[in-house]
Amino acid sequence: MLFNSITFVVFFLLIYVLYLFFQKDLDLQNYLLLIASYVFYSWLNWNILFLLLYLTVLNFLTGKLIYKANDKNKGLILGLSIFLSLITLFYFKYFNFFSQNAEHLLNIFGFHIKQVILNIALPIGISFYTFQKIGYTVDVYRNKIKPSSDFIQFALFGSFFPQLVAGPIERSSNLLPQIEKPRVIKLNYIDEGIFLILWGYFKKLVIADNLRFVSDQVFNDFLNYQGVDIILATFAFTIQIYCDFSGYTDIARGVAKLMGFDLMLNFNLPYFVKSPSEFWSKWHISLSTWFRDYLYIPLGGNKESKWKTFRNLMVTMFLGGLWHGARWNYVLWGCYHGLLLIIYRMIGKEKSVSQNSNKSTVINIIQMLLMFILIAFGLLIFRVESIKQLIHMILSIGIAFSSHSQEFLMCLIACSLPLFVIQIIQYKKNDLMFLTKLSNVVRIPVYSILLISIIVFHAGESIEFIYFKF
Amino acid sequence: MKENKVKINESSKPLKRLATLILGIFLFIFIINCYFIYLCNDCNINSQSMVIKRKWRKLFNLSKPVDWVILGDSSCTCGIDEKYFELRMNKSATNLCTVGNSLILGDYLMLEYLIKNIGVPKNVLIVHVYDIWERNFDITCYSEIPFKYGYWNNLIPLGLSNLNNLIKLHIVQYLPIYSKNITLRRIAENAIYKNKKHKNIMLKDGSTRGEANPEEVLKDAELHIQKLRIIENFSISKINREYMEKIFQLSEKYQFKVYLINGPMYNGLYSDSGFQNYFQQVEGELLLVSNKYPNVKYIPSNKLKLLFDKNQMSNSDHVAKTVVKPLTRKIVQVLKKEQL
Numbered sequence: 001m002l003f004n005s006i007t008f009v010v011f012f013l014l015i016y017v018l019y020l021f022f023q024k025d026l027d028l029q030n031y032l033l034l035i036a037s038y039v040f041y042s043w044l045n046w047n048i049l050f051l052l053l054y055l056t057v058l059n060f061l062t063g064k065l066i067y068k069a070n071d072k073n074k075g076l077i078l079g080l081s082i083f084l085s086l087i088t089l090f091y092f093k094y095f096n097f098f099s100q101n102a103e104h105l106l107n108i109f110g111f112h113i114k115q116v117i118l119n120i121a122l123p124i125g126i127s128f129y130t131f132q133k134i135g136y137t138v139d140v141y142r143n144k145i146k147p148s149s150d151f152i153q154f155a156l157f158g159s160f161f162p163q164l165v166a167g168p169i170e171r172s173s174n175l176l177p178q179i180e181k182p183r184v185i186k187l188n189y190i191d192e193g194i195f196l197i198l199w200g201y202f203k204k205l206v207i208a209d210n211l212r213f214v215s216d217q218v219f220n221d222f223l224n225y226q227g228v229d230i231i232l233a234t235f236a237f238t239i240q241i242y243c244d245f246s247g248y249t250d251i252a253r254g255v256a257k258l259m260g261f262d263l264m265l266n267f268n269l270p271y272f273v274k275s276p277s278e279f280w281s282k283w284h285i286s287l288s289t290w291f292r293d294y295l296y297i298p299l300g301g302n303k304e305s306k307w308k309t310f311r312n313l314m315v316t317m318f319l320g321g322l323w324h325g326a327r328w329n330y331v332l333w334g335c336y337h338g339l340l341l342i343i344y345r346m347i348g349k350e351k352s353v354s355q356n357s358n359k360s361t362v363i364n365i366i367q368m369l370l371m372f373i374l375i376a377f378g379l380l381i382f383r384v385e386s387i388k389q390l391i392h393m394i395l396s397i398g399i400a401f402s403s404h405s406q407e408f409l410m411c412l413i414a415c416s417l418p419l420f421v422i423q424i425i426q427y428k429k430n431d432l433m434f435l436t437k438l439s440n441v442v443r444i445p446v447y448s449i450l451l452i453s454i455i456v457f458h459a460g461e462s463i464e465f466i467y468f469k470f
Numbered sequence: 471m472k473e474n475k476v477k478i479n480e481s482s483k484p485l486k487r488l489a490t491l492i493l494g495i496f497l498f499i500f501i502i503n504c505y506f507i508y509l510c511n512d513c514n515i516n517s518q519s520m521v522i523k524r525k526w527r528k529l530f531n532l533s534k535p536v537d538w539v540i541l542g543d544s545s546c547t548c549g550i551d552e553k554y555f556e557l558r559m560n561k562s563a564t565n566l567c568t569v570g571n572s573l574i575l576g577d578y579l580m581l582e583y584l585i586k587n588i589g590v591p592k593n594v595l596i597v598h599v600y601d602i603w604e605r606n607f608d609i610t611c612y613s614e615i616p617f618k619y620g621y622w623n624n625l626i627p628l629g630l631s632n633l634n635n636l637i638k639l640h641i642v643q644y645l646p647i648y649s650k651n652i653t654l655r656r657i658a659e660n661a662i663y664k665n666k667k668h669k670n671i672m673l674k675d676g677s678t679r680g681e682a683n684p685e686e687v688l689k690d691a692e693l694h695i696q697k698l699r700i701i702e703n704f705s706i707s708k709i710n711r712e713y714m715e716k717i718f719q720l721s722e723k724y725q726f727k728v729y730l731i732n733g734p735m736y737n738g739l740y741s742d743s744g745f746q747n748y749f750q751q752v753e754g755e756l757l758l759v760s761n762k763y764p765n766v767k768y769i770p771s772n773k774l775k776l777l778f779d780k781n782q783m784s785n786s787d788h789v790a791k792t793v794v795k796p797l798t799r800k801i802v803q804v805l806k807k808e809q810l
Contacts, residue, residue, distance in 0.1 A: 191487075191488055445498060451499065452502055452647060455647055456647065457655055457658070
């Protein structure tokens with residue numbers, strides 16, 4: 001079920017009325033949310049529910065076993081649990097990729113084998129909920145939390161519908177306690193929820209879906225475009241993917257807030273940054289902190305030698321890229337960011353950027369613009385379908401205008417302007433929720449304009465969120 | 471960055487603040503919606519809506535009966551020049567053609583209004599493209615008719631009274647913020663793009679004029695041919711048959727002549743064997759129905775030959791503005807010959 005469909009709106013309103021009706025009974029509320037989550041997830045294909053259930057049971061049981069086991073067995077059970085979770089992810093997401101690449105590699109060495117291709121659809125959101133459950137099991141292993149004793153509560157933790165298919169990848173220490181204890185729906189949560197939902201839908205339906213016409217036109221027909229059009233399409237995709245993904249997160253967080261849940265922040269003005277490490281602390285925060293806590297730090301983080309730190313960064317970013325999908329350009333994108341992190345560290349920019357926040361505005365803006373261009377270039381790598389396309393598009397970048405350029409530019413400006421205006425205030429005020437604190441005299445027209453824009457300027461058909469395929 | 475745990479000042483009475491916000495949004499949107507009703511009332515960007523509105527207003531403004539009333543779809547909205555028709559025919563005429571989705575029911579509603587409020591015409595020319603006969607009822611077109619509030623009560627006998635249709639009708643008429651969002655979007659795009667991205671040539675009376683577009687003609691013809699490959703047998707939809715017969719019955723009751731013809735067409739489409747197979751069925755059916763009424767004459771396409779080259783058309787069944795006069799002349803010539 002898509003957030004940007006009438007079906008979801010009706011579905012949520014029904015669930016919400018029932019949810020409020022059961023407000024005094026936590027168990028009933030949790031049952032309701034669990035059923036709603038399973039219906040939400042299996043709306044178009046009920047078969048994938050078995051996968052979700054399998055991973056839920058696996059991590060619930062292994063969490064309990066780890067807690068009871070001695071130190072020696074704990075590690076073994078954890079290893080087995082992670083292996084079984086990742087092998088499932090591998091089977092659905094990466095098998096064909098590895099099979100194809102293995103065949104190519106063996107062909108090079110003269111071995112001709114028949115390629116094995118599995119005809120299976122990628123279950124939506126598999127990477128998100130697999131990582132969330134692995135995170136839980138590791139947290140139990142590290143004694144950061146006690147294992148959940150209630151299967152229904154754990155199942156809800158592993159399938160909570162607002163964040164199930166595209167995150168945020170919740171931490172057990174944040175979401176589980178909210179499931180276990182009665183929730184109070186505070187008025188300020190409703191207030192914030194309304195803003196987040198409106199702003200999320202606006203970002204997705206008005207900005208991202210309209211910019212998609214520019215980026216898709218160029219990227220899907222790249223042989224016929226060159227010069228400025230490539231640059232404009234890359235910037236369009238840069239704004240599009242941010243609004244698409246952060247829009248989803250905002251809706252998820254807003255919907256959760258209406259029910260009294262507080263999901264973690266996933267985006268924090270990631271394009272207003274001056275270094276790659278700052279970018280990764282503000283972009284897809286739930287995933288980047290997951291990799292930090294469960295991979296980068298266990299590898300040694302930055303506590304060892306400089307070269308080991310670089311290795312750890314590269315391994316983390318390589319796997320971060322691969323997490324997005326079974327394609328070489330995602331791997332390349334991850335490595336590109338790994339390289340950026342290393343270069344900034346080598347030239348000492350990471351420190352100077354954080355230490356020199358009092359530098360003149362002009363220097364700050366230049367640093368931000370440079371970083372924005374580097375991020376956009378990374379997203380060019382991310383968006384292409386093949387390395388061949390990437391090379392062609394990079395070589396086609398130039399300053400020549402085409403008959404489409406003006407239209408692309410106008411669309412880019414018209415779509416990005418409202419985002420820029422709101423975000424510059426958020427940045428200046430250092431407050432993402434500043435609108436909720438303004439007087440109603442300001443909020444009423446602003447919220448109304450957002451709502452009217454969603455109705456009038458939405459791009460038409462329900463377009464799937466980009467991150468659903470990850 | 472502050473994000474969560476927002477402290478709302480207790481003295482600001484959060485409930486009142488939230489309620490004011492929600493009510494304020496409703497009020498704001500209500501006002502904007504009223505402005506959009508005004509904006510969409512005479513905006514030629516939504517050509518379907520405006521053709522229907524302007525043609526009905528033209529009908530309301532008629533002060534005396536005419537010799538020739540031309541009814542039909544967009545093929546004659548853009549194809550028949552009323553003044554030139556009058557000149558060649560040497561009789562008074564009015565072109566009230568609207569759009570295909572109005573079906574024959576739309577023609578009937580106009581004719582009925584004309585007879586009741588202005589007077590009986592001497593002749594009625596009905597022009598439709600071949601593919602409207604199978605179409606079914608869609609309330610959207612009738613929601614654009616600029617009758618006064620509550621007019622749908624008059625449509626109850628026509629079967630338009632079901633709740634879904636009434637809701638849709640109200641949404642189309644009174645909630646343009648939702649129902650005309652594409653029009654509003656285009657208005658905004660026209661404001662952004664200096665070269666006016668969306669433009670239609672629409673005359674004051676609702677008639678339209680199109681440019682020749684050979685590429686579009688070929689593309690459109692191919693779509694028609696593909697669609698016809700799927701349809702095996704032709705049959706007139708229930709609503710079209712019912713109101714065609716009602717028009718013919720009116721012709722008997724009020725003693726006026728009805729001429730029924732097919733709209734102009736791209737000759738490449740006409741010569742396609744698949745199309746011919748379907749089209750012959752259309753002609754056969756129309757002939758069968760019209761033969762039952764002495765005041766009705768169906769003029770088959772082999773007599774009319776309203777066929778044009780791709781360079782003379784804007785799509786496979788709409789002529790370009792350069793061909794409007796030749797097409798009108800051709801129709802007048804045949805009508806003169808065929809006059810009963």
